[in-house]
Amino acid sequence: MLAMRLNDCHNIDDFRRLAKQRLPWPVFDYIDGAADDELTRARNTAAYADCDLVPDVLAGVEEIDTSITILGKQSALPLILSPTALQRVFHWQGERAVARAAEKFGLWCGISSLATVSIEEIAALIKSPKLFQLYVHKDQGLNRSMIERCQAAKFDCLALTVDTIVGGNRERCARSGFSSPPRFTPSSLLSYVTKPAWAMNYVFREKFALPNLDTHVREGTAEPVSIQEYFGTMLDQSMNWKTAERIRADWGGTFCLKGVMSVADARRAVDIGANAIMLSNHGGRQLDGARAPFDQLREIVDAVGGEIEIICDGGVRRGTHVLKALAAGANCASGGRLYLYALAAAGQIGVERAIGLLKDEIERGMKLMGVTRIDQLDRDRLRWR
16 A cells, blocks of 8 residues: 555544554554543544534625634634643654644644643744643642743643543553653564654654653653553642632633533533633543533533533544534534644644644535524534434
Protein backbone atom coordinates (compact mmCIF):
# COMPACT_ATOMS: atom_id res chain seq x y z
CA MET A 1 0.00 0.00 0.00
CA LEU A 2 1.34 3.44 -0.92
CA ALA A 3 2.19 5.76 1.96
CA MET A 4 -0.32 8.52 2.64
CA ARG A 5 0.57 12.19 2.21
CA LEU A 6 -0.92 15.32 3.76
CA ASN A 7 -2.84 16.07 0.56
CA ASP A 8 -4.51 12.68 0.91
CA CYS A 9 -6.20 13.85 4.14
CA HIS A 10 -9.76 14.97 3.47
CA ASN A 11 -11.28 14.39 6.92
CA ILE A 12 -10.19 13.80 10.51
CA ASP A 13 -10.12 10.01 10.08
CA ASP A 14 -7.61 10.48 7.25
CA PHE A 15 -5.35 12.42 9.61
CA ARG A 16 -5.68 9.57 12.09
CA ARG A 17 -4.43 7.11 9.49
CA LEU A 18 -1.52 9.36 8.56
CA ALA A 19 -0.59 9.86 12.22
CA LYS A 20 -0.62 6.10 12.74
CA GLN A 21 1.69 5.74 9.75
CA ARG A 22 4.19 8.29 11.07
CA LEU A 23 4.26 7.71 14.84
CA PRO A 24 5.80 4.92 16.93
CA TRP A 25 2.92 2.75 18.08
CA PRO A 26 3.21 3.62 21.81
CA VAL A 27 2.88 7.32 20.97
CA PHE A 28 -0.01 6.77 18.56
CA ASP A 29 -1.80 4.55 21.07
CA TYR A 30 -1.44 7.25 23.74
CA ILE A 31 -3.33 9.70 21.50
CA ASP A 32 -5.79 7.17 20.13
CA GLY A 33 -6.46 5.03 23.18
CA ALA A 34 -8.84 5.33 26.08
CA ALA A 35 -9.91 3.50 29.23
CA ASP A 36 -10.83 -0.19 29.63
CA ASP A 37 -12.83 -1.43 26.61
CA GLU A 38 -12.90 2.06 25.05
CA LEU A 39 -16.70 1.96 24.83
CA THR A 40 -17.11 5.58 25.85
CA ARG A 41 -14.44 6.75 23.43
CA ALA A 42 -16.36 5.13 20.57
CA ARG A 43 -19.71 6.40 21.84
CA ASN A 44 -18.48 10.02 21.93
CA THR A 45 -18.52 10.10 18.14
CA ALA A 46 -21.23 7.49 17.51
CA ALA A 47 -23.73 9.56 19.54
CA TYR A 48 -23.91 12.11 16.74
CA ALA A 49 -25.08 9.44 14.29
CA ASP A 50 -28.22 8.85 16.37
CA CYS A 51 -29.42 12.37 15.60
CA ASP A 52 -30.53 13.63 12.17
CA LEU A 53 -30.50 17.15 10.78
CA VAL A 54 -33.68 18.63 9.28
CA PRO A 55 -32.76 21.19 6.62
CA ASP A 56 -34.73 24.08 5.20
CA VAL A 57 -34.32 25.10 1.55
CA LEU A 58 -34.65 28.28 -0.51
CA ALA A 59 -33.24 30.25 2.40
CA GLY A 60 -30.89 32.61 0.54
CA VAL A 61 -27.57 31.44 1.97
CA GLU A 62 -25.08 33.22 -0.28
CA GLU A 63 -23.75 35.11 2.76
CA ILE A 64 -23.44 33.33 6.10
CA ASP A 65 -21.85 34.20 9.44
CA THR A 66 -20.11 31.43 11.39
CA SER A 67 -18.80 33.72 14.13
CA ILE A 68 -19.89 33.49 17.74
CA THR A 69 -19.01 34.92 21.14
CA ILE A 70 -17.47 32.33 23.48
CA LEU A 71 -16.68 33.29 27.07
CA GLY A 72 -16.82 36.96 26.15
CA LYS A 73 -14.41 36.67 23.22
CA GLN A 74 -15.18 36.64 19.52
CA SER A 75 -14.52 33.36 17.69
CA ALA A 76 -14.66 32.88 13.93
CA LEU A 77 -16.13 29.39 14.39
CA PRO A 78 -18.21 27.76 17.16
CA LEU A 79 -15.25 25.52 18.00
CA ILE A 80 -12.54 25.40 20.69
CA LEU A 81 -9.29 23.47 20.36
CA SER A 82 -9.32 21.69 23.72
CA PRO A 83 -6.19 21.56 25.88
CA THR A 84 -4.20 18.35 25.60
CA ALA A 85 -0.98 17.20 27.24
CA LEU A 86 2.49 16.30 25.93
CA GLN A 87 2.09 17.74 22.44
CA ARG A 88 5.83 17.92 21.59
CA VAL A 89 5.93 14.14 21.99
CA PHE A 90 3.56 13.86 19.03
CA HIS A 91 5.33 16.42 16.84
CA TRP A 92 8.33 18.60 17.61
CA GLN A 93 6.33 21.80 17.00
CA GLY A 94 3.83 20.84 19.72
CA GLU A 95 1.66 23.49 21.34
CA ARG A 96 3.29 26.23 19.27
CA ALA A 97 1.82 24.73 16.09
CA VAL A 98 -1.65 24.40 17.57
CA ALA A 99 -1.63 27.92 19.03
CA ARG A 100 -0.49 29.49 15.74
CA ALA A 101 -3.11 27.56 13.79
CA ALA A 102 -5.83 28.63 16.24
CA GLU A 103 -4.82 32.26 15.90
CA LYS A 104 -4.77 32.02 12.09
CA PHE A 105 -8.39 30.82 12.12
CA GLY A 106 -9.54 33.11 14.95
CA LEU A 107 -10.26 30.33 17.45
CA TRP A 108 -9.87 29.70 21.16
CA CYS A 109 -7.18 27.18 22.07
CA GLY A 110 -6.10 25.72 25.38
CA ILE A 111 -2.91 24.39 26.91
CA SER A 112 -2.62 21.79 29.64
CA SER A 113 -0.81 21.86 32.97
CA LEU A 114 1.15 19.04 31.31
CA ALA A 115 1.96 21.16 28.25
CA THR A 116 5.44 20.94 26.74
CA VAL A 117 5.55 24.71 26.11
CA SER A 118 5.28 27.25 28.89
CA ILE A 119 2.38 29.48 29.84
CA GLU A 120 4.53 32.53 29.17
CA GLU A 121 5.64 31.44 25.70
CA ILE A 122 2.11 30.72 24.50
CA ALA A 123 0.96 34.09 25.86
CA ALA A 124 3.74 35.85 23.95
CA LEU A 125 3.15 33.82 20.81
CA ILE A 126 -0.53 34.56 20.09
CA LYS A 127 -3.09 37.30 20.67
CA SER A 128 -6.16 35.10 20.14
CA PRO A 129 -8.18 33.79 23.12
CA LYS A 130 -6.51 31.11 25.23
CA LEU A 131 -7.41 29.03 28.25
CA PHE A 132 -5.31 27.08 30.71
CA GLN A 133 -6.36 23.64 31.89
CA LEU A 134 -5.50 23.31 35.59
CA TYR A 135 -4.83 19.95 37.21
CA VAL A 136 -4.97 20.39 40.99
CA HIS A 137 -1.84 18.86 42.51
CA LYS A 138 -1.12 17.85 46.08
CA ASP A 139 1.62 20.49 45.99
CA GLN A 140 -0.34 23.64 46.79
CA GLY A 141 2.64 25.79 45.90
CA LEU A 142 2.54 24.38 42.38
CA ASN A 143 -1.18 25.14 42.09
CA ARG A 144 -0.61 28.74 43.20
CA SER A 145 2.33 29.07 40.83
CA MET A 146 0.33 28.02 37.78
CA ILE A 147 -2.60 30.31 38.62
CA GLU A 148 -0.29 33.27 39.23
CA ARG A 149 1.63 32.63 36.01
CA CYS A 150 -1.64 32.54 34.05
CA GLN A 151 -2.72 35.80 35.67
CA ALA A 152 0.58 37.47 34.81
CA ALA A 153 0.40 36.14 31.25
CA LYS A 154 -3.18 37.39 30.90
CA PHE A 155 -4.77 34.10 29.92
CA ASP A 156 -8.45 34.57 29.10
CA CYS A 157 -9.90 31.59 30.99
CA LEU A 158 -8.93 29.02 33.60
CA ALA A 159 -10.48 25.59 33.04
CA LEU A 160 -10.37 23.41 36.16
CA THR A 161 -10.33 19.72 35.23
CA VAL A 162 -12.59 17.83 37.63
CA ASP A 163 -12.69 14.29 36.21
CA THR A 164 -9.14 13.10 36.97
CA ILE A 165 -9.27 12.29 40.68
CA VAL A 166 -7.54 9.05 39.68
CA GLY A 167 -6.15 7.98 36.33
CA GLY A 168 -8.30 5.89 34.02
CA ASN A 169 -7.23 2.35 33.14
CA ARG A 170 -5.54 3.01 29.80
CA GLU A 171 -4.66 -0.51 28.76
CA ARG A 172 -2.98 0.42 25.49
CA CYS A 173 -0.47 2.50 27.47
CA ALA A 174 0.01 -0.32 29.95
CA ARG A 175 0.89 -2.68 27.09
CA SER A 176 3.26 -0.26 25.37
CA GLY A 177 4.89 1.15 28.50
CA PHE A 178 4.25 4.72 27.30
CA SER A 179 5.41 7.31 29.81
CA SER A 180 6.25 10.98 30.14
CA PRO A 181 8.95 11.42 28.98
CA PRO A 182 8.86 8.41 26.63
CA ARG A 183 11.12 5.55 27.66
CA PHE A 184 12.36 2.97 25.21
CA THR A 185 11.37 -0.51 26.39
CA PRO A 186 12.36 -3.80 24.77
CA SER A 187 8.81 -4.31 23.50
CA SER A 188 8.55 -0.84 21.93
CA LEU A 189 12.14 -0.17 20.79
CA LEU A 190 11.59 -1.54 17.29
CA SER A 191 8.62 0.78 16.81
CA TYR A 192 10.78 3.81 17.61
CA VAL A 193 13.63 2.60 15.42
CA THR A 194 11.34 2.07 12.44
CA LYS A 195 10.03 5.66 12.67
CA PRO A 196 13.37 7.46 12.19
CA ALA A 197 11.90 10.89 11.39
CA TRP A 198 10.04 10.95 14.69
CA ALA A 199 13.04 9.56 16.59
CA MET A 200 15.51 12.09 15.12
CA ASN A 201 13.22 14.99 15.98
CA TYR A 202 12.64 13.74 19.50
CA VAL A 203 16.29 13.06 20.25
CA PHE A 204 17.99 16.02 18.55
CA ARG A 205 15.53 18.89 18.80
CA GLU A 206 14.55 20.82 21.93
CA LYS A 207 14.82 18.69 25.05
CA PHE A 208 11.53 17.36 26.39
CA ALA A 209 10.17 19.31 29.38
CA LEU A 210 6.96 20.13 31.22
CA PRO A 211 7.74 23.79 31.94
CA ASN A 212 4.53 24.53 33.85
CA LEU A 213 5.39 21.81 36.39
CA ASP A 214 9.12 21.27 36.50
CA THR A 215 9.79 24.12 38.91
CA HIS A 216 8.05 22.00 41.56
CA VAL A 217 8.09 18.33 40.56
CA ARG A 218 10.52 16.00 38.79
CA GLU A 219 7.93 13.38 37.82
CA GLY A 220 6.99 13.58 34.17
CA THR A 221 10.06 15.55 33.09
CA ALA A 222 13.19 14.20 34.74
CA GLU A 223 11.61 10.96 35.96
CA PRO A 224 9.54 8.91 33.48
CA VAL A 225 6.05 8.14 34.75
CA SER A 226 2.86 6.85 33.14
CA ILE A 227 -0.03 9.30 32.96
CA GLN A 228 -2.15 6.90 35.02
CA GLU A 229 0.53 6.78 37.70
CA TYR A 230 1.00 10.56 37.59
CA PHE A 231 -2.69 11.21 38.12
CA GLY A 232 -2.84 8.64 40.92
CA THR A 233 0.17 9.90 42.86
CA MET A 234 0.52 13.61 42.08
CA LEU A 235 -3.04 14.96 41.87
CA ASP A 236 -5.11 15.96 44.89
CA GLN A 237 -7.79 13.32 45.48
CA SER A 238 -9.34 15.43 48.25
CA MET A 239 -10.44 18.06 45.71
CA ASN A 240 -14.10 19.01 46.22
CA TRP A 241 -16.52 21.87 45.57
CA LYS A 242 -14.88 24.05 48.21
CA THR A 243 -11.60 23.58 46.32
CA ALA A 244 -13.28 24.68 43.11
CA GLU A 245 -14.76 27.74 44.81
CA ARG A 246 -11.40 28.69 46.25
CA ILE A 247 -9.65 28.32 42.89
CA ARG A 248 -12.32 30.42 41.19
CA ALA A 249 -11.81 33.14 43.79
CA ASP A 250 -8.00 32.94 43.57
CA TRP A 251 -8.13 33.14 39.79
CA GLY A 252 -10.62 36.01 39.70
CA GLY A 253 -11.29 35.78 35.98
CA THR A 254 -13.37 33.77 33.53
CA PHE A 255 -13.70 30.29 35.01
CA CYS A 256 -14.76 26.95 33.51
CA LEU A 257 -15.23 23.47 34.97
CA LYS A 258 -14.03 20.80 32.55
CA GLY A 259 -15.47 17.33 33.05
CA VAL A 260 -19.00 18.08 34.31
CA MET A 261 -21.53 15.48 33.12
CA SER A 262 -24.47 15.44 35.57
CA VAL A 263 -27.32 17.88 36.08
CA ALA A 264 -26.51 18.12 39.79
CA ASP A 265 -22.91 19.11 39.06
CA ALA A 266 -23.99 21.57 36.37
CA ARG A 267 -26.27 23.22 38.93
CA ARG A 268 -23.43 23.39 41.48
CA ALA A 269 -21.22 25.00 38.84
CA VAL A 270 -23.82 27.73 38.42
CA ASP A 271 -24.06 28.14 42.19
CA ILE A 272 -20.30 28.71 42.65
CA GLY A 273 -20.26 31.33 39.92
CA ALA A 274 -18.52 29.43 37.11
CA ASN A 275 -18.85 31.05 33.71
CA ALA A 276 -18.92 27.81 31.76
CA ILE A 277 -18.96 24.06 31.98
CA MET A 278 -17.31 21.74 29.52
CA LEU A 279 -19.36 18.55 29.15
CA SER A 280 -16.54 16.06 28.84
CA ASN A 281 -15.54 12.52 29.75
CA HIS A 282 -11.88 13.21 28.97
CA GLY A 283 -12.15 11.60 25.56
CA GLY A 284 -13.25 8.32 27.14
CA ARG A 285 -9.89 8.10 28.92
CA GLN A 286 -11.23 8.07 32.49
CA LEU A 287 -14.51 6.28 33.31
CA ASP A 288 -15.36 3.78 30.61
CA GLY A 289 -19.12 3.32 30.34
CA ALA A 290 -19.76 7.01 31.02
CA ARG A 291 -22.24 8.77 28.76
CA ALA A 292 -21.14 10.69 25.71
CA PRO A 293 -21.31 14.49 26.10
CA PHE A 294 -23.71 14.79 23.15
CA ASP A 295 -26.01 12.18 24.70
CA GLN A 296 -26.09 14.19 27.93
CA LEU A 297 -26.26 17.62 26.37
CA ARG A 298 -30.03 18.17 26.20
CA GLU A 299 -30.48 17.20 29.85
CA ILE A 300 -27.85 19.73 30.92
CA VAL A 301 -29.20 22.45 28.64
CA ASP A 302 -32.71 21.98 30.01
CA ALA A 303 -31.37 22.35 33.55
CA VAL A 304 -28.95 25.28 33.27
CA GLY A 305 -29.08 26.60 29.71
CA GLY A 306 -28.97 30.39 29.70
CA GLU A 307 -27.42 30.50 33.18
CA ILE A 308 -23.97 29.27 32.21
CA GLU A 309 -22.15 28.65 28.93
CA ILE A 310 -22.15 25.00 27.88
CA ILE A 311 -19.33 23.55 25.79
CA CYS A 312 -19.86 20.09 24.29
CA ASP A 313 -16.42 18.49 24.32
CA GLY A 314 -15.31 15.29 22.65
CA GLY A 315 -16.06 13.01 19.73
CA VAL A 316 -16.22 15.82 17.16
CA ARG A 317 -14.98 14.59 13.79
CA ARG A 318 -17.21 16.52 11.38
CA GLY A 319 -18.55 20.02 10.96
CA THR A 320 -22.06 18.57 11.17
CA HIS A 321 -21.22 17.30 14.66
CA VAL A 322 -20.57 20.90 15.67
CA LEU A 323 -23.88 21.99 14.14
CA LYS A 324 -25.78 19.22 15.94
CA ALA A 325 -24.25 20.23 19.29
CA LEU A 326 -25.26 23.86 18.71
CA ALA A 327 -28.76 22.92 17.64
CA ALA A 328 -29.13 20.79 20.78
CA GLY A 329 -28.32 23.83 22.90
CA ALA A 330 -24.55 23.98 23.37
CA ASN A 331 -22.87 27.37 23.10
CA CYS A 332 -20.05 25.76 21.16
CA ALA A 333 -18.21 22.46 20.64
CA SER A 334 -14.63 21.47 21.37
CA GLY A 335 -12.25 18.57 20.89
CA GLY A 336 -8.70 17.36 21.19
CA ARG A 337 -8.13 14.40 18.89
CA LEU A 338 -9.66 16.37 16.01
CA TYR A 339 -6.41 18.38 15.83
CA LEU A 340 -3.97 16.00 17.59
CA TYR A 341 -4.07 13.49 14.74
CA ALA A 342 -3.29 16.34 12.33
CA LEU A 343 -0.50 17.68 14.55
CA ALA A 344 1.10 14.25 14.76
CA ALA A 345 0.75 13.79 11.01
CA ALA A 346 2.22 17.08 9.83
CA GLY A 347 2.71 19.72 12.52
CA GLN A 348 1.27 23.20 12.04
CA ILE A 349 0.37 22.72 8.39
CA GLY A 350 -1.53 19.59 9.37
CA VAL A 351 -3.49 21.39 12.10
CA GLU A 352 -4.29 24.21 9.70
CA ARG A 353 -5.53 21.77 7.08
CA ALA A 354 -7.70 19.97 9.65
CA ILE A 355 -9.26 23.21 10.92
CA GLY A 356 -9.76 24.36 7.32
CA LEU A 357 -11.63 21.16 6.49
CA LEU A 358 -13.86 21.53 9.56
CA LYS A 359 -14.48 25.18 8.66
CA ASP A 360 -15.54 24.16 5.16
CA GLU A 361 -17.82 21.47 6.59
CA ILE A 362 -19.46 23.91 9.03
CA GLU A 363 -20.04 26.48 6.29
CA ARG A 364 -21.33 23.90 3.81
CA GLY A 365 -23.54 22.32 6.45
CA MET A 366 -25.08 25.65 7.40
CA LYS A 367 -25.88 26.44 3.78
CA LEU A 368 -27.37 23.02 3.17
CA MET A 369 -29.48 23.42 6.32
CA GLY A 370 -30.73 26.83 5.21
CA VAL A 371 -29.23 28.86 8.08
CA THR A 372 -27.12 31.99 7.79
CA ARG A 373 -26.28 32.55 11.48
CA ILE A 374 -25.35 30.29 14.35
CA ASP A 375 -28.30 31.45 16.46
CA GLN A 376 -30.72 30.00 13.88
CA LEU A 377 -29.72 26.49 14.96
CA ASP A 378 -32.22 25.02 17.42
CA ARG A 379 -33.87 21.70 18.28
CA ASP A 380 -36.53 22.13 15.60
CA ARG A 381 -33.75 21.23 13.17
CA LEU A 382 -32.96 17.90 14.90
CA ARG A 383 -34.67 14.53 15.14
CA TRP A 384 -33.46 11.67 17.33
CA ARG A 385 -33.87 8.11 16.12
